[in-house]
Structures are given as structure tokens and as C-alpha cells.
Amino acid sequence: MNLFGIVGRSTINLLQVVGRISIFTYKAVSSCVLPPYYLKIFLKQIVEIGYYSLPVVGLTTLFSGMVLALQSHTGFTRFSAEGAVATVVALSLTRELGPVLAGLMVSGRIGASIAAEISTMRVTEQIDALKTLATDPFKYLIAPRIVASILCLPALVLVGDLIGIYGGYLVGVHKLGFNATTYLDQTTIYLQPIDIISGLVKAAVFGFLIALMGCYHGYHSGRGAQGVGTATTNAVVSSSILILITNYILTELFFV
Amino acid sequence: MSDSEETPRLRVTELKKSFGNKMILHNVSFQLSKGSSLVIIGGSGSGKSVLIKCISGLYTLDQGQIEVNGKVLNSPRNPIDAMQQRGFGFMFQNAALFDSMNILENVAFGAKHALKMNHKAARDLALEKLSLVGISRRMGNLYPSDVSTGIRKVIALARTLAIDPQIILFDEPTTGLDPLMSKKIDELILQCIRSESLTAVTITHDMSSAMRLGDKIAMLYNGTLIWSGKPDKLFKTDSELVKQFANGYLDGPFSFTNSL
Numbered sequence: 323m324n325l326f327g328i329v330g331r332s333t334i335n336l337l338q339v340v341g342r343i344s345i346f347t348y349k350a351v352s353s354c355v356l357p358p359y360y361l362k363i364f365l366k367q368i369v370e371i372g373y374y375s376l377p378v379v380g381l382t383t384l385f386s387g388m389v390l391a392l393q394s395h396t397g398f399t400r401f402s403a404e405g406a407v408a409t410v411v412a413l414s415l416t417r418e419l420g421p422v423l424a425g426l427m428v429s430g431r432i433g434a435s436i437a438a439e440i441s442t443m444r445v446t447e448q449i450d451a452l453k454t455l456a457t458d459p460f461k462y463l464i465a466p467r468i469v470a471s472i473l474c475l476p477a478l479v480l481v482g483d484l485i486g487i488y489g490g491y492l493v494g495v496h497k498l499g500f501n502a503t504t505y506l507d508q509t510t511i512y513l514q515p516i517d518i519i520s521g522l523v524k525a526a527v528f529g530f531l532i533a534l535m536g537c538y539h540g541y542h543s544g545r546g547a548q549g550v551g552t553a554t555t556n557a558v559v560s561s562s563i564l565i566l567i568t569n570y571i572l573t574e575l576f577f578v
Numbered sequence: 579m580s581d582s583e584e585t586p587r588l589r590v591t592e593l594k595k596s597f598g599n600k601m602i603l604h605n606v607s608f609q610l611s612k613g614s615s616l617v618i619i620g621g622s623g624s625g626k627s628v629l630i631k632c633i634s635g636l637y638t639l640d641q642g643q644i645e646v647n648g649k650v651l652n653s654p655r656n657p658i659d660a661m662q663q664r665g666f667g668f669m670f671q672n673a674a675l676f677d678s679m680n681i682l683e684n685v686a687f688g689a690k691h692a693l694k695m696n697h698k699a700a701r702d703l704a705l706e707k708l709s710l711v712g713i714s715r716r717m718g719n720l721y722p723s724d725v726s727t728g729i730r731k732v733i734a735l736a737r738t739l740a741i742d743p744q745i746i747l748f749d750e751p752t753t754g755l756d757p758l759m760s761k762k763i764d765e766l767i768l769q770c771i772r773s774e775s776l777t778a779v780t781i782t783h784d785m786s787s788a789m790r791l792g793d794k795i796a797m798l799y800n801g802t803l804i805w806s807g808k809p810d811k812l813f814k815t816d817s818e819l820v821k822q823f824a825n826g827y828l829d830g831p832f833s834f835t836n837s838l
């Protein structure tokens with residue numbers, strides 16, 4: 323076994339992938355900024371990414387808020403700190419769980435569908451056809467999806483935060499016997515703008531990552547039906563991992 | 579006797595293209611005058627599609643030169659500039675219609691985006707091109723998945739014509755169609771070439787289609803054009819390779835494994 327060979331080869335492969343993703347990101351971002359803009363496609367993506375993801379994100383955050391209230395209550399009663407339940411629910415949701423859960427759910431929904439759609443267009447030569455009709459696929463396909471995703475995720479997270487907090491409230495008031503006004507007071511009293519804003523910034527970054535990975539894997543998919551499957555899987559896996567990694571980095575940047 | 583009559587509409591000189599270390603085209607040259615039609619035949623995987631994708635600007639060339647009307651086309655980094663500068667039409671092997679759009683929107687797409695027409699003008703032009711290829715107004719509202727492969731190719735032809743190209747590249751326009759539909763498509767292609775004096779490069783391995791469409795036929799083998807001539811010479815050639823391919827004999831020098 324030639325250890326140097328293996329290490330060298332994998333390093334080169336890794337650098338190649340990183341290089342390709344960097345070039346793709348650069349082209350994608352500049353297409354988002356420079357005209358022409360395709361407004362109709364962009365609005366369609368807003369509906370697709372924002373509106374149709376609402377049920378998924380809503381359900382996820384609702385039950386997460388509920389379980390958070392339940393679990394933190396169990397924990398906090400052990401040292402008589404039940405009063406912190408509402409605060410913990412609100413802070414965990416706005417800072418971490420809202421953006422991360424919404425990000426992961428949307429990655430499964432939207433990242434996968436973007437990758438499948440674009441790789442199918444690649445395999446069936448529709449991307450080449452766009453070029454022969456003088457249309458840049460980066461501007462026509464990729465930019466609207468990325469911009470829509472960047473804008474939709476914070477909106478989804480904001481709605482998700484509210485629904486999640488409401489879930490915590492439901493459990494707190496109807497199951498754990500909190501007084502409704504007290505619970506709401508405890509929710510808002512320690513909540514600061516930065517808690518919500520940091521969550522929304524995270525969401526925007528996650529939105530970018532989801533669309534970018536979907537587009538990248540779709541655009542560079544292999545040929546044939548297998549290429550479409552691989553592209554879809556890779557898009558979801560890579561964006562999920564990137565979401566979790568950047569989430570840690572952003573938390574550190576915001577709060578340390 | 580003006581100069582422009584003698585400048586070929588399309589001239590391809592010593593074109594080379596590899597993928598990785600796999601050489602696909604190693605020396606392809608030909609020229610075409612206005613209104614003429616060249617058919618390039620060759621086995622599956624011989625690099626026919628790669629050739630016309632290089633000519634159209636979808637792939638960059640490794641080496642060589644392409645001239646349109648005597649003007650050398652450099653290989654811009656951006657394929658869109660390349661496409662616009664060249665004014666080529668391209669009809670894809672599997673039609674490559676946009677399946678998120680209906681038939682009318684498909685045909686109007688190029689008029690809208692390449693010719694920058696407004697919505698109504700693009701629509702009118704699309705209807706005109708659709709009727710030119712014999713597709714009724716009513717069918718315009720259907721989606722590509724609603725119609726047969728043959729009709730999809732007819733629509734792809736209309737979509738290509740709608741950007742008003744001088745040169746059209748056809749990637750296997752009749753492959754996979756029944757004999758009647760093939761004949762119908764060939765008829766339409768000929769009609770368009772003649773009525774608008776378009777220059778056409780068609781690649782195919784369908785010999786009867788090649789005989790119908792070509793003023794001139796060339797054969798691509800091992801990355802180069804090994805033979806070219808008038809269709810009636812095809813079956814009388816001295817080249818064993820060409821004779822074998824044209825007649826479909828199994829015995830002969832033709833290599834079926836493209837180990838290039």
C-alpha cells in the first residue's frame with residue numbers, strides 16, 4: 323500500500339471538488355446580481371419554496387415546541403425552576419431549532435426537487451437547448467431559485483418560530499398547568515431582538531446553501547436516470563451537513 | 579461574381595476535441611455554401627453529436643477554427659455569447675423540449691429570449707412556425723409529454739426555426755421514428771432548407787434519411803471525415819469502410835468497439 327499515493331490522490335480530488343464548487347458558487351452569485359432577471363420564474367419559486375413548505379415547517383416546529391416544553395418542564399422541576407420553561411422554549415426555537423429544523427426539512431423538500439429538476443433537464447439536453455436559444459441557464463434556472471430560497475427561509479422560520487412557541491404554550495397551559503398570561507410574559511420577557519435576528523440570518527444562509535447544493539448537484543449530474551438519483555441524494559446530504567456545520571459557526575459568531 | 583458568393587457560409591478547419599485523454603475528434607474539416615445541406619454519417623459513439631456541439635458552441639474546441647460567412651468565430655468563454663454570435667439553430671436528438679412549458683411557449687421561447695420580441699409578437703411568430711410544420715393552433719396548449727416522439731421532433735424543428743437561424747444543426751432528426759414519420763420530418767427539413775435557403779448540417783446513422791437530406795454526405799470515423807461526396811457516389815465508393823457502413827454489412831474493416 324502506497325500511503326502517500328492515497329493521501330495525495332484524495333487531497334487532489336478534494337481540492338478539485340472544492341474548486342468546482344467555488345467556481346459554481348461564484349458564477350451563481352454573480353448571476354443573481356447581474357441582469358437579466360426572470361421575474362416570473364422567481365415568483366413561481368417563491369410559491370414553490372415558501373408557500374408549499376409552510377405545512378412541513380409548521381408541523382415540525384409545532385411539535386418541537388411542544389416536546390421542548392414537556393422535556394424542559396421535567397428537567398426543571400427537579401431543581402424547582404419551572405418558571406424557565408417558557409423562556410427556554412422561546413430561546414431554543416428562535417436561536418437554534420427554528421432555523422435548523424426548517425433548514426433540514428426544506429433541504430429534503432426543495433433541495434431534492436431542485437436537484438431532480440435540473441439534473442433531468444441536463445440529462446434530456448434541455449439545459450443545452452436553453453443555451454441554443456440564447457438563454458443563460460445560470461440566470462434562468464439557478465439565480466431565481468437561489469434568491470427565492472434566500473428570501474423564503476427567513477419568512478418560513480419566522481412563522482415556524484411563532485408556531486413552535488404556540489406549541490410550547492399549548493402544552494404549558496393545557497398540560498403542565500401554567501397560567502396563560504404568566505407563560506406569555508415569561509416567553510417575551512427574556513427574548514431579545516438578537517435572538518430572533520440571529521435565527522433569521524441563519525435561515526437566509528441555510529436557504530442559500532440548500533438552493534446552491536440543489537443546483538450544483540443537478541447541474542453537474544452524471545448522465546442517465548442514475549445521475550438524477552445520485553444528484554438528488556447528494557444535494558440533500560451535502561446541504562444538511564453544511565447546514566449543521568454553518569449553524570455551529572454562526573452561533574459562535576453571534577453569541578461568543 | 580461578388581466575393582460573398584464564394585465565401586462559404588460555414589467553414590470548419592482542423593477541429594480537435596478530447597474529453598480527458600479520450601480523443602473524440604482529431605481532425606475534422608469541411609465547408610458549406612449557402613443553401614446547401616451536408617449529412618454526416620457515422621456509427622453510434624463515433625462523436626457525431628460532439629462534432630455539432632463543438633460547431634454550435636455548446637462545447638469549446640481544443641483546436642481548430644470555425645468560420646461563418648468568412649468571419650472567424652473565436653471561442654468565447656461564455657456559451658451564451660457564442661450562441662448569439664453564431665446564429666445557429668440546433669435540433670436535439672430527443673427534441674429537448676422544455677417540459678415545464680406548453681408547446682406554444684416552447685416555440686415562442688427563442689423568439690422571446692433570443693430575438694427579444696415582446697410576448698404577443700413571439701406568440702404570433704410561434705403560431706406561424708407551428709403552422710409551417712403542420713401543427714394546429716389547438717395543439718399549442720398541450721405539453722410535450724402529451725404528444726408522440728415524432729411530433730415532439732416536429733415541434734423542436736418549429737422552435738429552432740423561430741429564432742431565424744442561418745445555419746441549422748440537426749442531431750439525428752429521424753432516429754427512433756417509424757419510417758413514415760421519418761419521411762415526414764425529412765420532408766419538413768428539406769422544405770425549410772429550400773424555402774429559407776438555410777444551410778444545414780445533419781448527423782444521422784439512418785441511411786435512407788441521409789440519402790434524402792444530403793446534397794453532400796460525409797462519413798465520420800475514428801475522429802475524422804474519412805469520405806465525402808455526392809449521395810449517388812456513396813454506394814459506388816472505393817472505401818471499404820464507407821461501403822460496409824452504407825450497406826450495413828457485418829463483415830468488413832469497420833470497428834464496432836470505439837476504443838479511441
Ligand SMILES: Nc1ncnc2c1ncn2[C@@H]1O[C@H](COP(=O)(O)OP(=O)(O)O)[C@@H](O)[C@H]1O
Pocket residue numbers: 597602620621622623624625626627628629836
Ligand atoms: N460531455 C462529455 N464528456 C465526456 N465524454 C463525452 C461527452 N460527450 C460525449 N462523450 C463521449 O464522446 C463519444 C462520442 O459521443 P457522441 O458524439 O454522443 O456519439 P454519437 O456519434 O453517437 O452522437 C462517446 O464515447 C461519449 O461517451
Ligand SMILES: [Mg+2]
Pocket residue numbers: 626627628671749750
Ligand atoms: Mg449522438
